[in-house]
Amino acid sequence: xxxxxxxxxxxxxxxxxxxxxxxxxxxxxxxxxxxxxxxxxxxxxxxxxxxxxxxxxxxxxxxxxxxxxxxxxxxxxxxxxxxxxxxxxxxxxxxxxxxxxxxxxxxxxxxxxxx
Amino acid sequence: xxxxxxxxxxxxxxxxxxxxxxxxxxxxxxxxxxxxxxxxxxxxxxxxxxxxxxxxxxxxxxxxxxxxxxxxxxxxxxxxxxxxxxxxxxxxxxxxxxxxxxxxxxxxxx
Numbered sequence: 001x002x003x004x005x006x007x008x009x010x011x012x013x014x015x016x017x018x019x020x021x022x023x024x025x026x027x028x029x030x031x032x033x034x035x036x037x038x039x040x041x042x043x044x045x046x047x048x049x050x051x052x053x054x055x056x057x058x059x060x061x062x063x064x065x066x067x068x069x070x071x072x073x074x075x076x077x078x079x080x081x082x083x084x085x086x087x088x089x090x091x092x093x094x095x096x097x098x099x100x101x102x103x104x105x106x107x108x109x110x111x112x113x114x115x
Numbered sequence: 116x117x118x119x120x121x122x123x124x125x126x127x128x129x130x131x132x133x134x135x136x137x138x139x140x141x142x143x144x145x146x147x148x149x150x151x152x153x154x155x156x157x158x159x160x161x162x163x164x165x166x167x168x169x170x171x172x173x174x175x176x177x178x179x180x181x182x183x184x185x186x187x188x189x190x191x192x193x194x195x196x197x198x199x200x201x202x203x204x205x206x207x208x209x210x211x212x213x214x215x216x217x218x219x220x221x222x223x224x225x
Contacts, residue, residue, distance in 0.1 A: 004158075033213070042204060042217040043159070056212065091158055093213075104213060106151075106158040 002027065004094050004107035005074075012113045013082050021077040021110045025094030032075045033104060034067055037089040049075060082114045117142045121205045121216035128195055128223050136190040136219045138179075138205030146207040148172075148181055148188040153202045153218070162190075162203070195223045 005024040013019050025032050030051055035043040045059040049069040060067065064082075069075040079086055089111050093104035122137040140146065147166045151159040163172030168183035177192045188205060200223045205216040 006158075035213075035215075042215040043213075045212050045214070048212070059212075093159075103149075103161055103164065104208075106160070108156075108158040 004029075004092055004105050006090075006092050006107035006110050008110060009108060010111050010113070012115060014115050015083055016081050019079040019082050019086070019112055019114075021079075021090050021092075021112070022074040023077070023092030023094075023107060024074040025092075026096075026105055029094035029096050029105070031095045031097070032069050033093045033095075034075075034077050035091045035093065037091060037109070039088070043091060046077075079112075082112075084114045087112055087114045117146075117207065117209055117212075117214045119205050119207055119214050119216040121203075122219050124202075124218075125220040125222060128221070130197055130223055130225050131194045132223075134190070134192040134195045134199075134221070136203055136205075136221070138188045138190065138216060140186050140188065140205075140207045140214070142186075142207050142209045142214070144209070145183070146209045148179070149206040149208070149213075150177070150179055150188070150190050151204045151206060151215075153204065155201075159204060195221070197223045197225055199223050 032049045034046040037043050047060045047067045048056040064080045066078045089109045091109045092107045095104045149164045150162040152162045153159050163174040165172040165181040171180045179190045202218045202220045204218045
């Protein structure tokens with residue numbers, strides 16, 4: 001039973017480029033969450049999605065960031081025109097049920113470095 | 116908004132020492148409470164959880180008790196090992212969101 005998978009594990013981009021981070025939830029999980037971990041800080045919630053729906057994006061920056069979870073395929077976190085401040089570890093988590101009734105399982109993260 | 120406050124690190128202990136990492140939360144009601152552990156270069160792994168007041172979560176020798184009266188969920192272990200060296204995150208979930216503390220780095224030396 002594979003866990004949450006994220007790729008790439010490491011991503012290097014130059015300022016102004018786009019970053020696309022992928023997350024495949026655990027089998028049977030239809031709830032996906034994205035978090036950002038800045039150096040020396042805890043995890044900050046970004047967005048919560050179910051298949052084809054964004055449920056809560058209150059933690060997402062208003063510009064340049066978007067997320068989707070299509071009917072088929074992985075969830076994608078997209079960062080356009082990256083800046084150095086976007087350098088962080090981005091973690092995806094999934095759960096079978098809603099967050100307040102079920103445990104979230106985390107992927108290994110994608111470490112984004114913006115040069 | 117909700118927040119979770121945990122003891123700042125880093126914490127350095129000798130092997131077999133007693134560990135306490137304090138955690139308090141601000142959410143009203145009865146949120147579920149969690150401790151996650153993050154080993155270097157890896158994602159977070161669930162260590163233990165408690166879903167109602169006075170529940171005790173336990174795993175791998177770690178314990179935490181849900182104290183509604185003090186809004187706390189302190190992590191304890193009676194005898195730490197070198198392999199426990201990691202960053203520990205306290206979290207509470209309300210509705211759709213997890214609220215994480217900033218993490219406490221633990222280093223256990225032989």
